[in-house]
């Protein structure tokens with residue numbers, strides 16, 4: 001099978017590096033272009049990683065380390081001509097990112113994005129493939145607006161919501177009414193590690209810019225419906241959140257409280273989680289986890305260190321489900337933020353788009 005040629009915009013960043021490592025030996029995709037800011041242009045990938053003192057550089061293939069970086073803006077036409085689609089993980093202002101992604105779409109190069117800039121545009125699908133794969137159907141509407149034949153933008157959601165929305169999704173048939181969630185987010189979510197952010201050692205920062213708004217709003221688009229050529233957000237549940245940065249390298253945890261419209265027994269919920277088979281499972285996508293949701297009965301699970309790599313970092317783990325005195329129930333859930341929450345989630349989305357022939 002001919003592989004799809006792929007470009008990575010923002011290849012030198014935390015998420016970009018994760019894309020490169022997850023795409024190694026990918027059965028459908030091969031990296032043809034690595035691109036970043038003009039600061040990195042014409043430098044070899046190896047040189048940039050060495051400058052950034054990235055550990056474990058030799059995990060990357062030699063031909064990747066020898067690739068010269070292109071400039072995401074000034075080389076856009078050249079990049080669009082040489083790939084079938086791009087993954088986008090640049091760290092630019094919202095306005096510049098939005099323009100950049102539209103530029104590639106208009107150059108007839110589909111964009112699968114990690115960025116938030118286009119997430120609330122009503123004809124841009126924001127997809128967690130196991131939850132709302134049908135939102136791909138909005139793509140022709142977007143192509144009409146952009147006046148493109150091949151080009152479009154599809155986005156994945158914010159990393160924080162991917163650690164608790166999957167668990168809530170399975171309860172949707174019982175009427176999700178109100179949700180309170182506190183997230184405990186890893187430092188790689190800010191593109192940092194302990195070398196570049198020593199202040200995070202032995203520390204918690206009770207603020208992540210823009211994260212609470214995203215945590216409360218994005219699930220409503222994920223659960224929205226396509227109507228009158230746009231995605232209309234769901235009305236419920238009402239979600240309130242607090243998002244904290246904690247001294248963890250990778251893995252976002254959520255403490256979740258939820259009230260449902262209908263009553264359901266706790267044991268029934270655990271069965272629903274453990275037996276949930278998403279519709280996309282039958283497509284056999286290469287990055288699809290064997291099991292989407294895993295419930296732990298041990299009281300002290302899921303823990304970051306032992307559970308974040310489950311199913312290559314693509315699984316969601318849940319534990320501590322019990323009744324609550326103010327909400328119906330509470331639980332804890334967790335996922336790997338740079339895999340499921342970023343590069344891995346975007347690769348799975350690209351696989352879905354290829355399987356459904358949106359990317360030819």
Ligand SMILES: NC(=O)c1ccc[n+]([C@@H]2O[C@H](COP(=O)([O-])OP(=O)(O)OC[C@H]3O[C@@H](n4cnc5c(N)ncnc54)[C@H](OP(=O)(O)O)[C@@H]3O)[C@@H](O)[C@H]2O)c1
Nearest residue numbers: 010012013014015036037040089090091159188189191342
């Ligand atoms: N980290 C996560 O877990 C996570 C999860 C979900 C979504 N995201 C989102 O993904 C995006 C990237 O995050 P990150 O953590 O990987 O950031 P990062 O480590 O700071 O990497 C940023 C990338 O963007 C490039 N860049 C920066 N300024 C640019 C400019 N003016 N023009 C062109 N390229 C520029 C950088 O290139 P140079 O090396 O040349 O500067 C680098 O390749 C962000 O929007 C972030 O919110 C991150």
